[in-house]
Amino acid sequence: MAIITYREALNQALSEEIERDENVILLGEEVAQFKGSYKVSEGMLERYGPKKIIDTPISEAAFSGLAVGAAMMGMRPVVEFMFWSFCYVAFDQIFNNAASVRYMSGGLINVPIVFRGPANGGTNVGATHSHTPENFIANTPGLKVICPSTPADAKGMLKSAIRDNDPVCVMENTILYNMKDEVPEDNEFLIPLGKANVLREGTDISIIAHGKAVHTSLEAASVLEEKHNINAEVIDLRSIRPLDVETILQSVKKTNRVLLVEENKPFCGVGAQISYLIQDQAFDFLDAPIKRVSAVDAPQAYSKALENAQIPDHNCVIASALTIL
Amino acid sequence: MEGLYHDATPEESDVTNKNDPDSNSSTLKHDSSSKTEVNFAQSECNINLSSSAKVDLLTQMIRIRRFEERSLRAYQQGHIGGFLHLYIGQEAVAVGSVSAMGQDDHIITAYRDHGHALAVGMDMDECMAELFGKKTGCSKGKGGSMHFFAPDKNFWGGHGIVGGQTPLGLGMAFALKQSGKKGACLCYMGDGATNQGPFYESLNLASLWNLPVIYIIENNGYSMGTAESRHSAGEPLARRGEAFDIDWSVTEGHNVYEVRETITNALEQAHKDCRPSVLEINTYRYRGHSVADPDQTYRSKEEIEEYKKNKDPISIFKDQLVQEGVITDEQVAEIDVKAKDEAEASAEFALASPFPDPTELMDDIYWETDNPGKSKSEGTMFFEFPKSNS
Numbered sequence: 001m002a003i004i005t006y007r008e009a010l011n012q013a014l015s016e017e018i019e020r021d022e023n024v025i026l027l028g029e030e031v032a033q034f035k036g037s038y039k040v041s042e043g044m045l046e047r048y049g050p051k052k053i054i055d056t057p058i059s060e061a062a063f064s065g066l067a068v069g070a071a072m073m074g075m076r077p078v079v080e081f082m083f084w085s086f087c088y089v090a091f092d093q094i095f096n097n098a099a100s101v102r103y104m105s106g107g108l109i110n111v112p113i114v115f116r117g118p119a120n121g122g123t124n125v126g127a128t129h130s131h132t133p134e135n136f137i138a139n140t141p142g143l144k145v146i147c148p149s150t151p152a153d154a155k156g157m158l159k160s161a162i163r164d165n166d167p168v169c170v171m172e173n174t175i176l177y178n179m180k181d182e183v184p185e186d187n188e189f190l191i192p193l194g195k196a197n198v199l200r201e202g203t204d205i206s207i208i209a210h211g212k213a214v215h216t217s218l219e220a221a222s223v224l225e226e227k228h229n230i231n232a233e234v235i236d237l238r239s240i241r242p243l244d245v246e247t248i249l250q251s252v253k254k255t256n257r258v259l260l261v262e263e264n265k266p267f268c269g270v271g272a273q274i275s276y277l278i279q280d281q282a283f284d285f286l287d288a289p290i291k292r293v294s295a296v297d298a299p300q301a302y303s304k305a306l307e308n309a310q311i312p313d314h315n316c317v318i319a320s321a322l323t324i325l
Numbered sequence: 326m327e328g329l330y331h332d333a334t335p336e337e338s339d340v341t342n343k344n345d346p347d348s349n350s351s352t353l354k355h356d357s358s359s360k361t362e363v364n365f366a367q368s369e370c371n372i373n374l375s376s377s378a379k380v381d382l383l384t385q386m387i388r389i390r391r392f393e394e395r396s397l398r399a400y401q402q403g404h405i406g407g408f409l410h411l412y413i414g415q416e417a418v419a420v421g422s423v424s425a426m427g428q429d430d431h432i433i434t435a436y437r438d439h440g441h442a443l444a445v446g447m448d449m450d451e452c453m454a455e456l457f458g459k460k461t462g463c464s465k466g467k468g469g470s471m472h473f474f475a476p477d478k479n480f481w482g483g484h485g486i487v488g489g490q491t492p493l494g495l496g497m498a499f500a501l502k503q504s505g506k507k508g509a510c511l512c513y514m515g516d517g518a519t520n521q522g523p524f525y526e527s528l529n530l531a532s533l534w535n536l537p538v539i540y541i542i543e544n545n546g547y548s549m550g551t552a553e554s555r556h557s558a559g560e561p562l563a564r565r566g567e568a569f570d571i572d573w574s575v576t577e578g579h580n581v582y583e584v585r586e587t588i589t590n591a592l593e594q595a596h597k598d599c600r601p602s603v604l605e606i607n608t609y610r611y612r613g614h615s616v617a618d619p620d621q622t623y624r625s626k627e628e629i630e631e632y633k634k635n636k637d638p639i640s641i642f643k644d645q646l647v648q649e650g651v652i653t654d655e656q657v658a659e660i661d662v663k664a665k666d667e668a669e670a671s672a673e674f675a676l677a678s679p680f681p682d683p684t685e686l687m688d689d690i691y692w693e694t695d696n697p698g699k700s701k702s703e704g705t706m707f708f709e710f711p712k713s714n715s
Contacts, residue, residue, distance in 0.1 A: 025503075051503070056530070057526075057529060057530065057533070059526035059529065059530060061492060061522065061523040061526050062492045062495065062523055062526030062527045062529070062530050063492075063530065064492070065489070065491070065492020065493050065495065065496060065523060065527070066492050066493075066495045066496035066499055066527075066530065067496060068492070068493055068496060069433075069481075069492065069493035069494060069495060069496020069497045069499070069500070070496040070497070070499050070500040070503070071496070072476075072481055072493070072496070072497070073431075073481075073496070073497055073500035073501075074500070075500050075503065092486050092489050092523070093489070093492060093493075093523075096485075096486055096489060097484070097489060097493060101474075101482070102689055102690065102691070102692065103467055103689050103690050104464055104467055104468040104472040104474070104482070104483075105464050105467075105468060105472070105474035105476070105482070105689075106462070106463065106464035106465035106466075106467050106468065106474075106689055107465070107688065107689035107695060108464075108474050108475075108476050109474060109476055109481070110692050112692075141690050141707070142690055142691065144691075144702075160701065160702075163701070164693070164701070164702070165692035165693065166691045166692050166693055190701070192701055192702050192703050193701075193702040193703070193704070194702045194703040194704025194705070194706070195703045195704060196704075239702075239704060241706065242702050242703065242704035242705055242706045243704050243705050244703065244704040244705075245704065245705045246704075246705075273708070277708075
């Protein structure tokens, strides 16, 4: 297996799917000539031409809606948002049109579309460029949302998303774009949506995370083992909707303690739903209250000093874990 | 019940056989005022229409009106919930424009969509049942008045958010162009929608990428209860297309022949040059914005009566066809009786149809959950289900 970056893994997924299905196109700001704002689509204009790799003006509402209209007609567009923060000016197109057309038409029309781009804080770009809207999206029936945390997941899950007949929102992370790992070169390497990954088996506590918080959690688990002799299980949700409830409950029933970790804001965040599910379906297995570590509940701050305090690091995770062990 | 206004006198200009030197031109005309002297019956797209095709245009308009009148009664009887945006008065726009479409042309519209739905050939039963929220409705009772769809008839809705369909129509034109088909998308909107941002983003892309989308502004003079003079700066609205190098025109929507000419020219241009256009078609709605609109705060009864008397699209076309010797008053009366009967039957069908079962709430959300055998995903998709009655 080749060792490539998360960015290259996305590029492979997009390229393979464009070659596989003539209905697949990539459009967004700076995706073609500029090679992608984060170079995810590097080389693709040269390989597939301007009919497949399409630069758009800065008009998220129009190009998102255009892609939804084209998807209703049978195309499979992949829309890149330079940042997921920019989806808010296209909210109607995603949350009304992409999400609801199938339902409102009584199932007559499918919308096989992918919206993708980075959705993360931690890069000192301030409140307007640091949103993590996976919870908004998960709150909208009709949409699916995934948060791949590794290069292999980025490839396997994006490919599955493109082949999916429903709208899928893919939350990437600018900080992970340079992360390197082994990625299968197989054209049919597909990771199903809705399948969590137990990255580290343990018996004392279940740390459940998604996106970059998965890596924070793994780091914390190592320290918990080395310094505190605690054997933590770390689960990467990978996909928020669909959600692998089964894997979550199995782990809780084994460890009896739960810590939820995310970079999403806390109120009505992803962790809020998961803790509801756990208390509802595994209450008798809990030996301690469910704990949660999330981003601090303020608009994302610019200053490094502030933002470092805002996004949970492994010390926050360790400290929170120790309160229930 | 609204009458057919048989007493309305056609304007002299509508019955004189004056040749229009511009009628063969595909260039869009900006000025509607000069057209009062044009006899659109002589336009190339109309002159060769068979008598039966002309009668069909009239029939479609009458069917739409009778359907809507019947739905209004059903609303007043409490069978229809939510909003009901009636198209009465605007019928010539949907019927005339849809009649100009070819097989690769598509249409999408806003929430005042009953007229377009019937014009593309959806039947009254499925439409009325949808209004009643019944399982037999075109969207199984999940869309309602504002969300009719018939993709098999190239009709892509029925959209509830003002201007929200303008990028979708752009996408349909984009898909047509990508596939190499010589088709265009007619994207309808009201005058109020011209003040939504996505419309301008869409105009820019339509022109920049040479997409065959035709934006049809059905200007009925009011954005809900706000008159055009109070909601829009700069006249006419279609001129806004000029900023994007898009051809535009303003025409009248009470004469179905004129609508056909307007749309035929725009479609020809879209097919030939793969260029967008913005067509402002002046029209009028007799009813409020929706049935809930008291319709007394922003316009006078006299204004409505004046339009009905002078520009009712059905009366004008009926008189035109009688004048042409295509139809008699008696035959029109028969068509009208048939349309009323059809509308009545659709209401009976809707009333007799079952409501959807609450378990059907969970159908039609995702392709994947509707096709469990073919599903590739795992995990839980839904987190709360309808309560069981047992």
